[in-house]
Amino acid sequence: xxxxxxxxxxxxxxxxxxxxxxxxxxxxxxLGLPSEGEGEMEGDCKADTPDAPPPTDxxxxxxxxxxxxxxxxxxxxxxxGILSLTMIIGFFLIIYLGPLMLIFVVMSxxxxxxQEIIQIGYRVYRSYDLPWFRTLSWYFLICVNYxxxxxxxxxxxxxxxxxxxxLQFLVRYHRFISFALYLAGFCMFxxxxxxxxxRLQFYMFAWTxxxxxxxxxxxxxxxxxxxxxxxxxxxxxxxxICNDIMAYLFGxxxxxxxxxxxxxKKTWEGFIGGFxxxxxxxFLFAYLLSQYxxxxxxxxxxxxxxxxAVECEPSDLFVIQEYTLPVMVQNILRWKTVxxxxxxxxxxxxxxxxxxxxxxxxxxxxxxKRAFKIKDFADTIPGHGGIMDRFDCQYLMATxxxxxxxxxxxxxxxxxxxxxxxxxxxxxxxxxxxTLRNHLxxxxxxxxxxxxx
Amino acid sequence: KxxxxxxxxxxxxxxxxxxxNKALSGLSSRCWKNLKVRGATISIFYRNQLIxxxxxxxxxxxxxxxxxxxxxxxFHEIITIGYxVYHSYHLPWFRTLSWYFLLCVNYxxxxxxxxxxxxxxxxxxxxLRILSKYHRFISFALYLTGFCMFxxxxxxxxxRLQFYMFGWTxxxxxxxxxxxxxxxxxxxxxxxxxxxxxxxxICNDIMAYMFGxxxxxxxxxxxxxKKTWEGFIGGFxxxxxxxxxxxxVMAGYxxxxxxxxxxxxxxxxxxxxxxxxxxxxxxxxxxxxxxxxTGWTTVxxxxxxxxxxxxxxxxxxxxxxxxxxxxxxKRAFKIKDFANTIPGHGGIMDRFDCQYLMATxxxxxxxxxxxxxxxxxxxxxLLAxxxxxxxxxxxxxxxxxxxxxxxxTLEEAAA
Numbered sequence: 001x002x003x004x005x006x007x008x009x010x011x012x013x014x015x016x017x018x019x020x021x022x023x024x025x026x027x028x029x030x031l032g033l034p035s036e037g038e039g040e041m042e043g044d045c046k047a048d049t050p051d052a053p054p055p056t057d058x059x060x061x062x063x064x065x066x067x068x069x070x071x072x073x074x075x076x077x078x079x080x081g082i083l084s085l086t087m088i089i090g091f092f093l094i095i096y097l098g099p100l101m102l103i104f105v106v107m108s109x110x111x112x113x114x115q116e117i118i119q120i121g122y123r124v125y126r127s128y129d130l131p132w133f134r135t136l137s138w139y140f141l142i143c144v145n146y147x148x149x150x151x152x153x154x155x156x157x158x159x160x161x162x163x164x165x166x167l168q169f170l171v172r173y174h175r176f177i178s179f180a181l182y183l184a185g186f187c188m189f190x191x192x193x194x195x196x197x198x199r200l201q202f203y204m205f206a207w208t209x210x211x212x213x214x215x216x217x218x219x220x221x222x223x224x225x226x227x228x229x230x231x232x233x234x235x236x237x238x239x240x241i242c243n244d245i246m247a248y249l250f251g252x253x254x255x256x257x258x259x260x261x262x263x264x265k266k267t268w269e270g271f272i273g274g275f276x277x278x279x280x281x282x283f284l285f286a287y288l289l290s291q292y293x294x295x296x297x298x299x300x301x302x303x304x305x306x307x308x309a310v311e312c313e314p315s316d317l318f319v320i321q322e323y324t325l326p327v328m329v330q331n332i333l334r335w336k337t338v339x340x341x342x343x344x345x346x347x348x349x350x351x352x353x354x355x356x357x358x359x360x361x362x363x364x365x366x367x368x369k370r371a372f373k374i375k376d377f378a379d380t381i382p383g384h385g386g387i388m389d390r391f392d393c394q395y396l397m398a399t400x401x402x403x404x405x406x407x408x409x410x411x412x413x414x415x416x417x418x419x420x421x422x423x424x425x426x427x428x429x430x431x432x433x434x435t436l437r438n439h440l441x442x443x444x445x446x447x448x449x450x451x452x453x
Numbered sequence: 454k455x456x457x458x459x460x461x462x463x464x465x466x467x468x469x470x471x472x473x474n475k476a477l478s479g480l481s482s483r484c485w486k487n488l489k490v491r492g493a494t495i496s497i498f499y500r501n502q503l504i505x506x507x508x509x510x511x512x513x514x515x516x517x518x519x520x521x522x523x524x525x526x527x528f529h530e531i532i533t534i535g536y537x538v539y540h541s542y543h544l545p546w547f548r549t550l551s552w553y554f555l556l557c558v559n560y561x562x563x564x565x566x567x568x569x570x571x572x573x574x575x576x577x578x579x580x581l582r583i584l585s586k587y588h589r590f591i592s593f594a595l596y597l598t599g600f601c602m603f604x605x606x607x608x609x610x611x612x613r614l615q616f617y618m619f620g621w622t623x624x625x626x627x628x629x630x631x632x633x634x635x636x637x638x639x640x641x642x643x644x645x646x647x648x649x650x651x652x653x654x655i656c657n658d659i660m661a662y663m664f665g666x667x668x669x670x671x672x673x674x675x676x677x678x679k680k681t682w683e684g685f686i687g688g689f690x691x692x693x694x695x696x697x698x699x700x701x702v703m704a705g706y707x708x709x710x711x712x713x714x715x716x717x718x719x720x721x722x723x724x725x726x727x728x729x730x731x732x733x734x735x736x737x738x739x740x741x742x743x744x745x746x747t748g749w750t751t752v753x754x755x756x757x758x759x760x761x762x763x764x765x766x767x768x769x770x771x772x773x774x775x776x777x778x779x780x781x782x783k784r785a786f787k788i789k790d791f792a793n794t795i796p797g798h799g800g801i802m803d804r805f806d807c808q809y810l811m812a813t814x815x816x817x818x819x820x821x822x823x824x825x826x827x828x829x830x831x832x833x834x835l836l837a838x839x840x841x842x843x844x845x846x847x848x849x850x851x852x853x854x855x856x857x858x859x860x861x862t863l864e865e866a867a868a
Contacts, residue, residue, distance in 0.1 A: 176821035179813065183771065186810075190777045193676055198785030206624045213623065262607055357597060363604045371612035396600075399593065407590035417834045418846050426859050428828045433854060435832060436847050445840050446847075 087390070088241070095234060099299045099308045102233065103223055110219035113391060114141055114211060121207040124372050132192040133201070137208045139185050144212050147178035148220040154419075156227060157301050218395065221402040228405055230310070231286075231295040235347060236401045239282045239354040240393050246281075247274030247359075262363045262370070275355035279348055286347035287340075290318045317343045317409070346409075353400050358393045365392035516640060516647060524633035527805060528555055528625055535621040538786050546606040547615070551622045553599050558626050561592035562634040569830060570641060570714070632808070635816040642819055644724070645709040649700055649761060650815045653768040654807050656695045661688030661773070673773075677780045680773070689769040696765030697758050704732045704755040731757045731823070760823070767814050772807040779806035 094105050118137050154171045170177065193201055226233040251270025259266040289295045297312035322337045330336060369375070421429060440446040532551050568585045584591065607615055640647040665684025673680040703709045711726035736751045744750060783789070835843060 173821050175817050179817045183810070186778075187771075187774050190676075190774050190781065191674075193777075193781045195675065198781055202782060202785045206620060209627065210620045210623055213627070260605075261609065262604070357601070360601050360604050363607075364600075367604065367607045367612055368616060371616045396597070403589050403593045407587050417831060417838065418849055420831050420834075421846070421850060422853060424828060424831070426854075426857065429850065429854060430859055432828060432832055432835070433847075433850050436835060436843065436850070439836065440840075440843060440847055443840060445844055 084245075091237075095230065099226060099230065099310070102226060102230070106219050106222055106226075109391065110145075110215055111141070113215045117211045117215065118208065120372060120374060121204060121211075123374075132188070133204050136185060136189055136192070137204070139188075140182075140208055140212060141216065143178065143181045143185060144216050146181065147174075148216065150174045150178065152220070152223065152227075156299075214395070218398045222398045225398065225401050225405065227299045228409075229296050229298050231289050231343070232401060232405065234295065235282065235286055235289065236350055236354070236397050237394065238285060239278060239347075239351045240358055240397050242281055242285075243274050243278040243351075243355050243358060244393060246277040247271060247355075250274055250277070260363060263366045266359070271355075271359070275352070278355045279351045282347050282351040283344055286344045290341040290343050317341070317346070346404075349404065350401065354393075354397055357400075358397060361395035361397075362393045364395070516644070517637060520633050520636050520640075523805065524559075524629055525555070527629045531625045531629065532622065534786060534788060535618060535625075546602070547618050550599060550603055550606070551618070553602075554596075554622055554626060555630065557592065557595045557599060558630050560595065561588075562630065564588045564592065566634070566637060566641075632812045635812040639812065639815050639819065641713045642823075643710050643712050645700070645703050645757070646815060646819065648703065648709065649696065650764055650768065650811050651808065652699055653692055653696050653761075653765045654772050654811050657688050657692040657765070657769045657772055658807060660691035660695075661685060661769075664688055664691070674777060676777045676784070685769075685773065689766070692765045692769045693762055696761040696768075700755065700758045700761040704757050731755070731760070760818075763818065764815065768807075768811055771810050771814070775810045776807045 094101050122133075150171070151174070154174060189201075189205055222233065225236070247266070247270040249270075250273030251265070251267045254269040254273065255267035257268040258264055259268050259271055293312065293314060294310050296314050296318045297310045300309050300312075318341055320339045320341055323340055324337050325333065325335060421432065424432070437446065441448055532548075536547070564585065565588070568588060603615075603619060636647065639650070661680070661684040663684075664687030665679070665681045668683040668687065669681035671682040672678055673682050673685055707726065707728060708724050710728050710732045711724045714723055714726075732755055734753045734755060737754050738751050739747070739749060835846065838846070
């Protein structure tokens with residue numbers, strides 16, 4: 001992840017031991033392809049590395065000029081630092097631009113990540129000469145996105161959908177249409193099976209599906225979190241970035257005991273220091289954000305103005321409450337109570353997850369890169385690698401936040417429930433109406449039944 | 454070139470029972486013998502199942518249990534193939550992790566089903582209520598544990614292998630386990646939605662085989678050289694007719710037609726209801742062409758029979774693609790059969806490869822064309838909302854019902 005990279009010859013040697021033993025695994029891949037003879041087995045390990053294009057120096061000219069004087073190591077450090085800052089500023093800029101822009105950015109990132117992983121698959125399996133595969137992979141991406149976005153649109157744009165006739169049809173039979181589209185892709189795959197490349201094609205099929213499962217599902221969960229309120233989008237991502245940076249800094253200054261063989265540069269000091277500093281910083285950050293309606297309110301689509309609106313009565317989570325401190329802390333701080341947003345308590349849970357389990361997403365990606373002998377996923381961002389390199393720790397976070405919200409924060413979505421109600425048969429509707437009426441009467445929300453004459 | 458690729462899959466031993474062998478010793482032609490073995494095995498298998506089901510009250514439990522057993526067996530077969538392809542017998546973590554993931558995903562799916570269908574039972578028992586309330590969180594935590602175990606188990610020289618097996622496990626779970634749960638959902642809609650699709654696929658299998666055997670000439674696809682166009686088309690028409698007849702027979706019985714429900718009082722499953730419109734005979738006017746042929750003006754049909762045409766059409770046209778997929782898979786990894794559990798047929802996956810897409814199709818079909826949302830589920834969600842949200846929905850619903858004229862003024866006044 002955030003390892004200092006030495007451009008040039010440094011990376012080759014530690015891998016050579018792996019190269020030799022992995023020959024077997026490489027050999028397995030070639031079994032189904034009689035066209036590749038034994039000669040390939042020798043040249044395999046070497047052949048792998050040259051296939052990956054040597055990382056081109058994407059650093060813009062202006063930065064190069066400014067950093068001419070520095071030695072190579074510090075130059076790298078500065079490039080990474082400047083790019084990091086640029087990305088963070090860009091992040092905040094996009095937040096300012098609003099939910100629509102955020103969705104657009106999430107989509108683009110998703111497509112780029114997908115492309116990067118599929119590229120790796122092509123390189124690993126040398127399947128450049130199966131032209132169907134690019135088409136099929138992109139087709140499946142479009143299908144799955146159509147399915148997920150259709151579900152989102154049906155949920156959140158209910159009023160808009162009711163107005164337009166073709167949209168209504170699409171929403172009603174949405175699952176069927178998505179399934180039909182997927183089936184078409186499946187049949188195309190089966191028809192495209194070519195005699196000598198069965199195994200390759202199955203591998204690429206599976207590779208595409210697993211990538212879709214990982215990348216596309218995550219991005220949709222991110223968007224669902226966004227709709228809950230931008231704070232549920234901003235805070236988790238910031239926490240992961242913060243943990244990244246903090247763990248790096250603590251490791252840089254105090255690092256001594258290695259954490260895991262997979263990532264030799266990670267240390268226990270970095271891990272623990274990162275954990276505590278992330279919890280503390282996110283606690284403060286949550287306090288800062290909870291004050292603004294812009295971040296806290298669920299994103300809603302206003303059918304009159306045809307825009308996204310973020311205005312509401314903040315829920316209990318974002319209203320300051322008094323908490324009595326435990327006696328020990330009282331003695332230390334000499335405060336009896338403290339005013340906190342309940343959301344800050346939740347942010348502790350989020351940051352703990354990001355610090356403790358988030359790194360596993362990073363180790364997974366490191367293992368993946370070692371398994372397929374690639375240095376970076378791509379070289380889109382100078383000094384950092386590809387988009388996937390930046391987002392590997394985010395991998396589990398979005399799912400966690402989504403599950404967390406579903407389990408502990410919100411109940412079912414009222415408009416969704418209403419939608420379902422309106423689709424039922426009239427007798428069922430009446431039935432439910434009566435049940436609801438009795439329930440509300442019991443709760444005292446409705447005046448008691450008037451005796452019928 | 455063929456031999457270098459053959460992984461160490463054991464040669465299928467001849468499992469045919471002695472008694473069958475003796476009975477067929479007289480037959481001369483090998484292919485007839487094969488046919489007879491296959492036919493006999495199928496009929497014994499199904500006859501035993503049928504007897505077991507008919508005499509047992511727990512038909513439903515047996516169906517569900519059968520689905521689970523088939524799922525586990527299919528998963529096991531595919532994972533074993535993965536092991537033999539990648540020679541990863543000596544990575545002991547992998548067996549544990551694969552089975553662990555299977556358990557997690559099953560826990561997740563079964564938990565959702567139990568929460569949906571056994572709602573009242575779950576609400577009563579305290580531990581069940583907590584399990585169901587935080588179900589997604591618990592499932593996710595279990596999955597995460599497996600994920601972390603995988604990351605911690607990465608061994609320096611076997612990274613690629615381990616990632617392959619991880620991917621293999623997940624794709625298998627996606628295919629096998631999701632399908633089996635969709636089957637169970639279909640089962641709960643009414644056993645007819647479970648029996649008719651499976652029977653259509655089996656019938657298509659058999660009919661296509663027979664038509665191909667007697668009339669087959671033009672090969673269908675290079676992947677499966679034994680399939681022919683004659684078999685395909687003949688199978689299609691035969692299956693559609695079979696589907697119509699079978700649905701006619703089954704639609705008359707409440708036991709098959711009613712959704713399965715859990716009754717709180719008797720603490721057991723009940724299949725008793727007023728059959729929906731789908732399963733009530735209606736008159737359909739025949740188009741004039743058919744009228745002149747058959748001399749009938751109208752015909753009495755269950756609407757379900759019209760739906761069965763869609764189901765059998767899918768089974769005949771798409772089902773074979775599932776079979777081709779499995780054939781391609783077998784050729785890709787150079788195996789003859791998935792396993793040799795059933796004599797003459799291979800493994801369980803061999804029998805179920807055509808079912809692969811059918812369960813998903815039936816589930817999507819039901820969700821899109823047949824049923825709306827489940828009223829019990831809607832009530833559940835309603836009661837989980839906040840009181841002000843409930844009030845909001847109450848008022849919207851009242852307005853809606855009044856517009857439709859369903860609420861008389863008297864009821865309105867009382868409300």
